[in-house]
Amino acid sequence: xxxxxxxxxGVFSWAPAAxxxxxxxTRIWFHQGEDQYTPSNIWSFESTTGTGxxxxxxxxxxxxxxxxxxxxxxxTSGASVVLTWTASGSLGRVTPLxxxxxSDVMLVNVDGRREYWYGCRSAGRPAYAQAAC
Numbered sequence: 707x708x709x710x711x712x713x714x715x716g717v718f719s720w721a722p723a724a725x726x727x728x729x730x731x732t733r734i735w736f737h738q739g740e741d742q743y744t745p746s747n748i749w750s751f752e753s754t755t756g757t758g759x760x761x762x763x764x765x766x767x768x769x770x771x772x773x774x775x776x777x778x779x780x781x782t783s784g785a786s787v788v789l790t791w792t793a794s795g796s797l798g799r800v801t802p803l804x805x806x807x808x809s810d811v812m813l814v815n816v817d818g819r820r821e822y823w824y825g826c827r828s829a830g831r832p833a834y835a836q837a838a839c
Contacts (some may be wrong), residue, residue, distance in 0.1 A: 734837040735823035748838050
């Protein structure tokens with residue numbers, strides 16, 4: 707019985723699949739999940755097409771080895787970026803509040819929540835976020 711439990715734990719261990727490098731004209735941002743249960747996100751904005759996606763990476767400790775991807779189109783409106791989520795048609799808003807070019811870190815407001823987004827030149831991102839750049 708102990709052997710079966712050990713094998714089951716092995717089934718639930720998970721590492722994120724390798725992300726592909728971004729094509730030219732694409733800006734990638736990484737947002738670390740707030741705690742051990744919430745997903746970290748990679749945000750991708752393709753400037754030539756006005757499209758992008760948010761890809762969520764659920765932490766492996768939750769035993770839910772799921773990556774979710776949510777495509778959107780976007781347009782700028784003043785200082786904000788307005789997202790139209792492809793699946794639902796609902797709108798979202800991302801507003802940059804502060805950006806440090808030295809560290810490539812941006813404080814943004816995403817639908818009322820403040821988040822730090824880390825660009826491709828910022829340090830301390832996990833391997834799958836680095837690979838997305």
